[in-house]
Amino acid sequence: METYSKVYNIEKHDISNAGTIASLTKRELKRRGLTREFVKKVTIGLYEAEINVVIHSYGGNVSLDITDEYIEIIFKDTGPGIDSIDEAMTAGFSTASSLAIENGFGAGMGLPNIKAVSDEMLLTSSKEGTRLYLKFYIKSENYES
C-alpha cells in the first residue's frame, strides 16, 4: 500500500480536541487491514503523546509515516522541556497542572504507557523543546487474515 504521511499541529492547552490525531490515524490503520490489537497499541501511544504535548508544552507538532512494514511517529514541541527524563518515565510520577488533572489526566502513566506499547522509543529534551520518536514494526500477523 502507499505510504501515508501526515503532519498535524498540536496547540497548547487544547484539551477538548485532544484525541483527534489518534482517531484519524486509527481510521487509516483499520483501512489498511491491521488487527484491532495492533491498532490499539498505536492509538494508545499517539493519544498519550498528544496529551503530553497539549498539557505540558507550549505547543508543537507530530509527523506520521505509515508504510507496510513500520510506523514512524515524531512529536516535537517548543519547550519548556522535561527536567528529568528518568523521573518522567517512572510510573506514577507526575508534574501535571490542575488543568490536566481536572480533565482526567496527570496520573503519571503517559510515558510508561507509551514505552509499553511501542517497539522503539527515543525521548530527548532541553529547555528549547522535547522530541519523542516512536516506531512500531508491522509484521505479517498484524494484518487481519
Added chain:
Amino acid sequence: MKVKNILESEHFQLISDNLGIENEVNGIFSCDLLSHVMGFANEKNILITVLNNINVLGVASLLDLSCVIFSHNIQVNESIISKANDLDIPLIRTKLSTSETVISLYQSGVNN
C-alpha cells in the same frame, strides 16, 4: 450481554440517544484517570466514572468501549451528550455509587 440489557434495571438511565445500545458488553472497568483507562481497559468494557469531561468520550471511542456509566448521579454537560451521540456511544447515569454500580452490574451477569 448487551448495553440494552443493562438498561432493563431501574438503576440505569440512558441519557444519550438510543444509539449503540446493541453494543456487546464483556467486562467492567472503573476509573477516573484517563491514562489508566487507556492503559488497562479493554474493548467492549463498560467504563464507570465520575469524570464529567469530553475526553472520556475520546478514550471510549479509541478503545471501542461498549458504553459509559456516570455514577453518583453526575450531571453530564450537554456538549458531552452531543459528542456521545455523534460517536454512537451510549451514556448512562445512575444514582448508585461507583462500587454499588460494579456490584449491581456483576449481579446482573456482567463479569470479567
